[in-house]
Amino acid sequence: MQYLLLIYGNESAMLAASKETAGQMLAAYAAYTEAIKKAGVYVGSNRLRPTSDATSVRISNDKTKVLNGPYAETKEQLGGYYMIDVPDLDAALSWASRCPGASHGTIEVRPVWTM
Amino acid sequence: MSRENGDAARATAEAVARRSYGKLVAFLAARTRNVAAAEDALSDAFAAALADWPVNGIPAQPEAWLMTTARRRTIDAGRRRRVREDAADDLKVMTEELQAMEKMSGDVPDDRLALMFACAHPAIDPTVRAPLILQTILGFDAATIASAFLVAPATMGQRLVRAKNKIKQAGIPFRVPERAELSERLDSVLEAIYAAFTEGWSDPAGTEVRRRNLAEEGIWLGRLIASLLPDEPEALGLLALMLFAEARRGARRDPRGDYVPLAEQDTTLWDTGLIEEAEALLFRASTEDSIGRYQLEAAIQSAHVVRRTKGRADWAAIEHLYDALSAITHSPVVAINRAIAIAETQGPAAGLAALDALAVDHRLREYQPYWAARAGLLAQTEHVDDADLAYERAIGLESDPAVRRFLQERRSRIRR
Helix, strand or coil, X not given: CEEXXXXXXXXXXXXXXXXXXXXXXXXXXXXXXXXXXXXXXEEEEEECCCHHHCEEEEEECCEEEEEECCXXXXXXXXXXXXXXXXXXXXXHHHHHXXXXXXXXCEEEEEECCCC | CCHHHHHHHHHHHHXXXXXXXXXXXXXXXXXXXXXXXXHXXXXXXXXXXXXXXXXXXXXXXXXHHHHHHHHHHHHHHHHHCCCCXXXXXXXHHHHHHHHHHHHCCCCCCCCHHHHHHHHCCCCCCHHHHHHXXXXXHHCCCHHHHHHHCXXXXXXXXXXXXXXXXXXXXXXXXXXXXXXXHHHXXXXXXXXXXXXXXXXXXXXXXXXXXXXXXXXXXXXXXXXXXHXXXXXXXXXXXXXXXXXXXXXXXXXXXXXXXXECCHHHCCHHHCCHHHHHHHHHHHHHHHCCCCCCHHHHHHHHHHHHHCHHHHXXXXXXXXXXXXXXHHHHHCCHHHHHHHHHHHHHHHCHHHHHHHHHCCCCCHHHHHCHHHHHHHHHHHHHCCCHHHHHHHHHHHHHHCCCHHHHHHHHHHHHHCCC
């Protein structure tokens, strides 16, 4: 089954982190990505630019409204994702718990809707 | 079809249903994780058995017959629908299984534990874990479960459907967890087993076969868990608790079928073998040095059972144990029992004061034991009118006729 691991964290804290801390974090993510690939469960992943670079679109009364900013103002923001292919939820949860983001924020695990 | 054949077939089908329902659901759902489909297929298979067995005779391996029929029906139903890709995968898995099963000797493998742990998975809403185990392992219908858990039947039905969907759609595995995560997952499994046991236990006369079997099924599940996890003190504690209770089954009614409260039971009617087994389990649990709810409750039973040899229960110990239990569970029911223990150690007025302190909890207004305890203590302290009113409330809230008669008899004694 394919699962999307959504990485939520406090992005302003991340952006304010020292160069050293940020470097450690990037190295941790690199190692994590490598481990997922070695395990043969990697489908894809990306880091997202901060919510200040986000633009939201909505159509109301037949008018397209473009809004500056993310869909919702939240305490923790979506900062990236991994897509993995594993046998079951326990396997997905165990990968989620290894994600460096799990110790700073929250990883939401969502099964992909098979069409 | 002769009447006799029909009755025998029905009895066999019911016996298999009672003994094997959970095993059949677990096996049918283990690979596809589709619990609802397994249940549907199984209920079709039982209907087919009732039509087929009286005509063609009861098969040599009724369990395997039901399993094969259930599986074939799922596959046929799947083919009739224009299946999507994921369902097609399920069909492939099931067809392979069916072929493998036809070569099997007839013994259906026991995946019940794996199913129980799937139902108690942390990804499942905590309030529905126990009901889900009761439904999938023991075949309870939503209405029965709802009444045991004090929830509206429609609400319970919805929660169960949602939970089964989650197992399927989120890919919750059917597997006994690794040691590291076992004990936290175990709590909700034990809770469900105990809920099953108490549901059966509430029919002390054993007039309803299905409910009596629930207590047995609860003990059976308890033994299974205790044998699989011999180092888990709470698993041992739960089994001990259930055995202590079961040991007193025969003493809970007098020969006329009237209710006999624990303190007045004839101790010679208690089952010594079960009590000794329970004491041994409790001792073994205590060597693990990790106290918990079930060990405390079993220890309370043990302190009651002391009456067998010493003529009086160890009420001081009972009060202390209820203190400890109350700190863990924060349950109003535990608090009522604690008040009863206080009445024994410090007198009825102290017990009554402890009960008064609980009256703020609105749940207790519709809880029979609260009013019965209150009535008893009010009667002892000569509050005749209040005692009478409290007995009236207790009687009005009781569903068991024998207990109702007992309360009515106590009520009539007040003014003598």
